[in-house]
Amino acid sequence: MSLIWATLVVALFVYALCELLNIQKRKRFPPGPTGLPILGHLHLLGKNPHQDLQRLAKKHGPIMYLRLGLVPTTIASSADAAEKFLKTYDHIFASRPHHEASQYLAYGQKNMIFAKYGVYWRNMRKLCTVHLLSNHKIHSFQSMRKQEVELLIESLKEEARDHVALDLSAKITSLNANVTCLMVFGKKYMDEDLDKRGFKAVVQEVVRLSAAPNLGDFFPLLGVIDLQGLTRKLKDLSKVFDEFLEKIIDEHVEDHDRKQTKDFVDTMMDVMKSGEAEFQFDRCNIKAILLVLINSPVSSFSIQDMLFAAMDTTASSVEWILTELLRHPEVMKKLRKELQEVVGLERRVEESDLENLNYLDMVVKEGMRMHPVAPLFYHESMEDCVVSDLHIPKGSRILVNCYAVQRDPNVWPEPDKFLPDRFLESSIDFRGHDFQLIPFGSGRRSCPGMQLGITVIRLVVAQLVHCFEWELPNGMQPSDLDIDEHFGIVTSRQNPLMAIPTYRLNK
Numbered sequence: 001m002s003l004i005w006a007t008l009v010v011a012l013f014v015y016a017l018c019e020l021l022n023i024q025k026r027k028r029f030p031p032g033p034t035g036l037p038i039l040g041h042l043h044l045l046g047k048n049p050h051q052d053l054q055r056l057a058k059k060h061g062p063i064m065y066l067r068l069g070l071v072p073t074t075i076a077s078s079a080d081a082a083e084k085f086l087k088t089y090d091h092i093f094a095s096r097p098h099h100e101a102s103q104y105l106a107y108g109q110k111n112m113i114f115a116k117y118g119v120y121w122r123n124m125r126k127l128c129t130v131h132l133l134s135n136h137k138i139h140s141f142q143s144m145r146k147q148e149v150e151l152l153i154e155s156l157k158e159e160a161r162d163h164v165a166l167d168l169s170a171k172i173t174s175l176n177a178n179v180t181c182l183m184v185f186g187k188k189y190m191d192e193d194l195d196k197r198g199f200k201a202v203v204q205e206v207v208r209l210s211a212a213p214n215l216g217d218f219f220p221l222l223g224v225i226d227l228q229g230l231t232r233k234l235k236d237l238s239k240v241f242d243e244f245l246e247k248i249i250d251e252h253v254e255d256h257d258r259k260q261t262k263d264f265v266d267t268m269m270d271v272m273k274s275g276e277a278e279f280q281f282d283r284c285n286i287k288a289i290l291l292v293l294i295n296s297p298v299s300s301f302s303i304q305d306m307l308f309a310a311m312d313t314t315a316s317s318v319e320w321i322l323t324e325l326l327r328h329p330e331v332m333k334k335l336r337k338e339l340q341e342v343v344g345l346e347r348r349v350e351e352s353d354l355e356n357l358n359y360l361d362m363v364v365k366e367g368m369r370m371h372p373v374a375p376l377f378y379h380e381s382m383e384d385c386v387v388s389d390l391h392i393p394k395g396s397r398i399l400v401n402c403y404a405v406q407r408d409p410n411v412w413p414e415p416d417k418f419l420p421d422r423f424l425e426s427s428i429d430f431r432g433h434d435f436q437l438i439p440f441g442s443g444r445r446s447c448p449g450m451q452l453g454i455t456v457i458r459l460v461v462a463q464l465v466h467c468f469e470w471e472l473p474n475g476m477q478p479s480d481l482d483i484d485e486h487f488g489i490v491t492s493r494q495n496p497l498m499a500i501p502t503y504r505l506n507k
């Protein structure tokens with residue numbers, strides 16, 4: 001009997017010793033809140049998940065673990081954490097996770113934004129960067145941008161005579177839609193050109209479905225069952241867009257030899273015919289890129305493609321900057337003074353003026369710091385990795401919370417205040433090298449259309465501030481203007497921005 005007890009004691013001692021030694025070898029995972037069975041931490045996210053994640057990070061740290069359904073997710077919420085995921089280990093986290101909406105609306109994630117990292121994606125990005133988004137190509141559309149902005153200013157000038165509140169949000173969105181269609185397709189399209197429901201209605205449906213939390217993204221097996229009915233609706237929409245894009249390509253084939261200025265479709269058709277693409281490049285790829293030209297930086301529950309992005313991200317950025325200018329009349333006054341000194345009251349702003357408008361640059365930076373229109377960037381780990389002594393398993397989703405990074409009080413004094421002068425003696429820029437300001441992302445998956453977006457944002461903001469005095473309706477005080485957010489494909493204002501214009505130039 002004593003032998004049995006002795007054996008048990010030895011066995012327990014050996015087991016305890018093994019466990020003690022194994023503790024030293026155990027992998028240390030990021031901290032995080034307690035989750036629920038099956039749901040994980042989905043219940044902790046509300047209508048504005050970037051704000052919810054910011055609050056959780058204040059408690060659990062800048063690198064935090066959540067389980068969204070069955071999907072392990074690591075959240076980066078500081079500049080240092082963002083730099084590690086987007087620069088130091090960018091080669092490991094450069095891929096994208098599976099995304100239900102883009103499976104149907106982007107031809108099996110063949111678009112540049114949601115394609116898995118690899119040879120196909122590298123060649124696709126190179127093609128877009130060289131042929132579609134180069135400085136030369138952007139400059140070639142300068143006269144078109146000028147004409148469309150002039151049309152907006154003339155329209156506002158006419159309506160200003162009535163001294164009534166205008167829906168600035170709608171005006172800015174319409175301008176960006178027209179500019180995008182002209183660059184991508186070579187002409188503007190009427191509502192009925194896409195579908196009997198109307199162009200705007202179909203695009204809004206895409207935005208709604210793409211932004212809706214899809215169970216298939218969090219519980220992969222449920223994507224096949226389609227409990228929400230989203231897959232059926234996405235398939236219907238993909239058919240509508242496919243027929244529309246096929247018609248556009250056919251029109252460009254017919255008109256190719258008669259056109260002097262080449263839009264994006266013409267350029268891609270030339271690439272396809274030349275055979276210079278380093279991968280099989282056909283109509284399917286062209287249509288996938290066109291949908292990338294409709295939508296840009298990456299948010300959490302959305303599809304990001306070229307026509308929606310250029311329309312929505314640029315328009316929302318302008319909308320937020322104007323909102324903050326209206327809330328801070330002293331900043332508006334200072335910006336207007338710079339415009340008057342550089343441009344004068346006898347003419348309107350030209351693109352060539354933008355490089356001389358330093359305070360405008362500071363205002364745009366501060367607006368995009370406070371209101372990144374794509375506050376969450378999704379990546380996927382392609383292999384096991386250790387970041388800051390924390391184990392990140394292969395296949396994990398990596399979510400960089402740009403919103404939290406850009407409002408980190410350890411980096412930004414008074415982060416919730418609109419203070420453009422904070423950039424007065426600062427070299428911080430938003431081109432992806434300074435990780436405390438990353439509205440366009442950074443690293444391999446940064447937004448390739450950044451230069452085009454910034455050009456349009458600066459031009460439109462400058463023109464609207466220079467040409468008009470703006471007054472809030474119904475005696476509203478600047479401090480009363482809301483900044484409620486609507487999270488979706490892009491984070492826009494919850495309510496339309498209403499203001500009364502008064503034309504101020506001598507021209």
